[in-house]
Amino acid sequence: MLSLNKIHHIAIICSNYEISKHFYTEILGLKIIQEIYRKERQSYKLDLSLNNNYCIELFSFSNPPKRVSQPEASGLRHLAFEVNDIEITRKYILEKNLFAEEIRIDENTNKRFFFTNDPDDLPIEFYEV
CATH class of the missing domain: 3.10.180.10 (2,3-Dihydroxybiphenyl 1,2-Dioxygenase, domain 1)
Structure with a gap:
């Protein structure tokens, strides 16, 4: 049987990096572990923690497609x-x-x-x- 320990992280792609960074860090209070600018992708990757537990990767990409996000949508x-x-x-x-x-x-x-x-x-x- 597969032996899983815990959920490691959740990855979120945002449409406006600065606004989402503000929301997750300043409003929700998640702490920044590291922030990396990936030049080859022209993309940021922000690693965030909650109570010293790594939990969210926040990504920026240029022009990400919209995703249906109603609570009852698939995914x-x-x-x-x-x-x-x-x-x-x-x-x-x-x-x-x-x-x-x-x-x-x-x-x-x-x-x-x-x-x-x-x-x-x-x-x-x-x-x-």
Whole structure:
């Protein structure tokens, strides 16, 4: 049987590198591990961590094609972050002038959650533990 340890990282291609870099580092608070400019591709690669765990590779490419990103489209559905207080998290997102849907209740776990979007409309979920 295959033996997996954990998810190593999630790769995200953004349409505007500076806006997405700001969102993931300044708004969500992920820490920069390293930032590399790949001259041959005219592309940035930004490695980000959450609580000292490598988690996201943020890429820039010139003219990346648009991707359907509604939560029920095929492919990656959303990126979810665990939080301790859903109300404080939602208030913070709203204070940053970002969309935040109303808080919902997971019908299976009775845990609270809500969605926002990153700068490229990738659904971002915050899930209260």
